[in-house]
Amino acid sequence: MIEAKDLRKTFGTTVAVDGLSLTIEPGEVFGLLGPNGAGKTTTIHMLIGALSPDSGDVLIDGKADPTRADVRKKLGIAPQSISLYDELTAEENLRFFGKMNDLSGGLLKERTAWAIEFAGLAERRRSRVKTFSGGMKRRLNLACALVHDPPIILMDEPTAGVDPQSRNHIFERIEALKNDGRTIVYTTHYMEEAQRLCDRVAIMDRGRILALDTVAGLIAAHGGQSVIEAELDRPPDDADAIDGVLDGTSLRVETDRPLERVAALAEAGLSFRTLQVHQPDLETVFLSLTGRRLRD
Amino acid sequence: MGKVFTLALKDLTLLRRDLFAMFWVVAFPLVFGLFFGAIFGGAGDGARSAMPIVIVDQDQTDGSTAFIDRLDASTAINVEPSDDPEASRDLVRRGKRVACIVVRDGFGKSFGGMFGGESLLEITIDPSRGAEQGMLQGLLQEAMYRSVIDRFRDSTVARESSQSSIDSIRADEGIDPIQKAILLTFMGSLDTFLGTIDPAMYEDAMTFDGGGGIETVEVETESRGPTSFEISFPQAMMWGVIGCAAAFAISIVQERTGGTFLRLRVSPISRAQILAGKGLACFLAITGVLVGMLLVETLILGVRLGNPAGLVLAVVCTGVCFVGIMMLVSVIGKTEQAVAGAGWAAFLVMAMLGGGMVPVFFMPRWMYMLSHASPVQWGITAIQGATWRGYSFTELLPSCGLLVGVGIACYVIGVRVLAITDR
Structure with missing residues (x-):
């Protein structure tokens, strides 16, 4: 030891x-x-x-x-x-x-x-x-x-x-x-x-x-939530029903359960052209703790 | 102790595989010793280099020819005849010849006269060759004195000279009458003396013994003076020693900056052992270089080993000294470049002052005195002392004592500085 x-x-x-x-x-x-x-x-x-x-x-x-x-x-x-x-x-x-x-x-x-x-x-x-x-x-x-x-x-x-x-x-x-x-x-x-x-x-x-x-x-403890970033095929019919930030066809959602949330969005009738899920990592942890990136 | 030897063996292997370092440790000293030994020894035939001078004979008489022949007979100078005074003086100005001597018209006629007239011998000498100037003046005086003696050895010629002087005194209106009477009385007595003396007895009396009873005795160094290789090789050996010390000083800083020193420090081995290994490797390398050079000297060039046991002492003490200096130099800087630069600068100054470049007996007085402070000079003195100078152990002690003392002091300081900067 x-x-x-x-x-x-x-x-x-x-x-x-x-x-x-x-x-x-x-x-x-x-x-x-x-x-x-x-x-x-x-x-x-x-x-x-x-x-x-x-x-x-x-x-x-x-x-x-x-x-x-x-x-x-x-x-x-x-x-x-x-x-x-x-x-x-x-x-x-x-x-x-x-x-x-x-x-x-x-x-x-x-x-x-x-x-x-x-x-x-x-x-x-x-x-x-x-x-x-x-x-x-x-x-x-x-x-x-x-x-x-x-x-x-x-x-x-x-x-x-x-x-x-x-x-x-x-x-x-x-x-x-x-x-x-x-x-x-x-x-x-x-x-x-x-x-x-x-x-x-x-x-x-x-x-x-x-x-x-x-x-x-x-x-x-320090990484925060996962981030879903998606580009939709078309704007949703009911934008107010989406729990996220919508800008035209660009969607950004922060969540602790990204996979479940993606499934829910698909069930709500959204069609994705591109989809990215950013999970928090040690880089995010360092950024959260110091306000700087590791390789700054 | 096994680890110390392992460390030393590793360092010697690294040195052996480093061609650049090996050049400075082995090739350069050998070339230095052979090259300068050959140059100063007249390509190895043992002849000493004579002082090159140029002579212009404007007089062209028997007297001037005899004078020049006398100079030419000296082994200390090498006479080159010339017809052009200006070109000859220019050779001196450009440092191609040590001196130019112009024998002016009238030299032969007035030579041997009792009373001085105008200067008939002009000497132009390189101002940077002060020692040679004194030597050349002495040689000229000797040649002139011998020519005067030759002239007076023949009483007829001598009487011609005294008669000529009597005529000159009589003709000179500027001399005080009383003084003129005294001079005429003296010259008349001399002329009478020259006319009546037995010629055989006269010849015996007119001899030149090389300086009024001075006897030149050779310094007792076994049976002969040093050869040029006996002078150049101790210098060359010190260059090999310096090469070793520089290489190992740089290797210490390489280990520190490269991380191998850290790796060793984490091993179950003390810092003292690590440095002892480095010191042992440096000592063995220095000893190897010195022994190798001595073998070349003795087996190939015929250099004498006056005091073999003393030579072992000299080699060991030189090794101890430069191991210590190596350790001190290794902590001069924190980078390889700093240690290499500052280390070589320090070694060059030591070599320059200590006779590693130019033998100390060629140095001006002030520099010769400074040379006593250089470990290079102590090393050369110890090695020369144990070889051709035939020093006893007692005579070797001052040089060897200084070498060991300074070596230990430098080693202790170097280790302490390294320990402090490594915390």
């Missing part, structure tokens, strides 16, 4: 993290969602002990110092930047980081082979990293965090700048890790990633957690 209690970190006059508290349960995939500069990376770095908080505490499995060797063995980090040695091969990178995490002999060989397979780089295992595509580097970056089989994995924007194919590969691997019972802390500014992968999500902005819950809970 990871516990952060009232963490605060400043760089000069900039407050990067301001009184952050959270608890991450074992086996949970926990998302830190926020725009660039929200304080996600600083939070991750404090959780793993790479940065010292100005105040507050971090506990990993109840131990107060994340820099202790026995605690660090439990941690794997996939940094936001591609943290690999370009002039080494994929296999050499994995073996090196395995050795740094106390692997040796047969276990090192076994785990290196597993990590190569995990990254989907079996055919390029002896190629230097500098010859890899962005997606291959991202996969290897993640594999290096896992080579020593840590129960807690921190992934800082693990899909930044990758092609859709590699992104899907990474998603599948993370889901496999989740099913394997690992604790995963996942930072992103892509709401669809958080929605797909995370059990719970903390929405961060300007160093603070604005809301923390399951995806469904956040949407229910």
Whole structure:
């Protein structure tokens, strides 16, 4: 279990993290969602002990110092930047980081082979990293965090700048890790990633957690109603009977039950030329909480 | 300790695969040492380069020819005859020759006269070659003195000169009568002396011993002076050392900005171990470069290993010093560009002052004094001391002590700064 209690970190006059508290349960995939500069990376770095908080505490499995060797063995980090040695091969990178995490002999060989397979780089295992595509580097970056089989994995924007194919590969691997019972802390500014992968999500902005819950809970609490937008074949005969905003043949309806409402409109004799249903998502939640979009 | 070696091995592998870094660490020092060794050594034949001067003989007499021949006989200068004074002076102005000497008309006739007249020897010298100016004047004085001696070795010629002087004194109306009488008495006595002395005894008396009893003794460095490669290779070695230090300083900042340092920090390994691995790799690279260059020096170029045990000490101390400097340079800036720029600037100043570019004995006095503050100079002194200078351990201690002391101080400061900026 990871516990952060009232963490605060400043760089000069900039407050990067301001009184952050959270608890991450074992086996949970926990998302830190926020725009660039929200304080996600600083939070991750404090959780793993790479940065010292100005105040507050971090506990990993109840131990107060994340820099202790026995605690660090439990941690794997996939940094936001591609943290690999370009002039080494994929296999050499994995073996090196395995050795740094106390692997040796047969276990090192076994785990290196597993990590190569995990990254989907079996055919390029002896190629230097500098010859890899962005997606291959991202996969290897993640594999290096896992080579020593840590129960807690921190992934800082693990899909930044990758092609859709590699992104899907990474998603599948993370889901496999989740099913394997690992604790995963996942930072992103892509709401669809958080929605797909995370059990719970903390929405961060300007160093603070604005809301923390399951995806469904956040949407229910802060997402508002679904929106139906339709273009009708012809204006309705009785416009006053429609519970929505009608402008000629354009109709907009806000509702908590969009499917039922569409069925009701069809029964009322409306004929749709086009129909779109916008359900609230984490983007809507962020907009509702901050008045800004995630990628502003 | 195993992790430190693993870290060092990784860094050495990265260095070996980085062709650009390898150029500065291996190829450049080797080319530097061979190139400058060959140039200063007359393409390796051991001959020293002479000072190039141009001489215009407007007198064209036996006296002027003998004078020029005497200059030409000196190994310190290389005489090039010319007929055109203006073109010759222009060569000096453009820095192509160190000096131009014009032997004016009348030089041979008046040479050896007892009393001075107009200047018959004109010297134009490159103002930037102050040291050579003094040396050239000394050589000219020597050649003139030898010519005077040759002239007086023949008593008939000597008496012609004294008779000529007596005639000149008698004809000169401007001299005070009393002074004229004294001079005529002296010159008459000299003329009588020259006419009566035994010629054999006279010849023996007229000798030149190279400066009034001065004896030149060679410095005892085993059996001979240093070859040009013994001068150029220690300089070249320091360039290899600098290349290693720069490469590893940049690699530290690359690890910090690239995220691998963060990944290592999260591993069960301390910051001290990470930096020790980097330091060990740098030390091994420096040692490898120095040993490689020394092998080339000794096995191919025949350079002497005066004090092998002392040489081991010099190599180790140089390695320790530049590992420390590497660590300090690595925290100069936060980006690769900043560290590379500022680091190389610092290393260039060290090399320039420390004799890495120009040997310190060619430097002006003030710069020579400054060179004592450069680790490059300490390294060169230690390596030269342990090779051809034949220093004892006691004599090596000042250089080696400075190298180790400064290295440790720089390392400690660098690690502290890194720890503070990494919080």
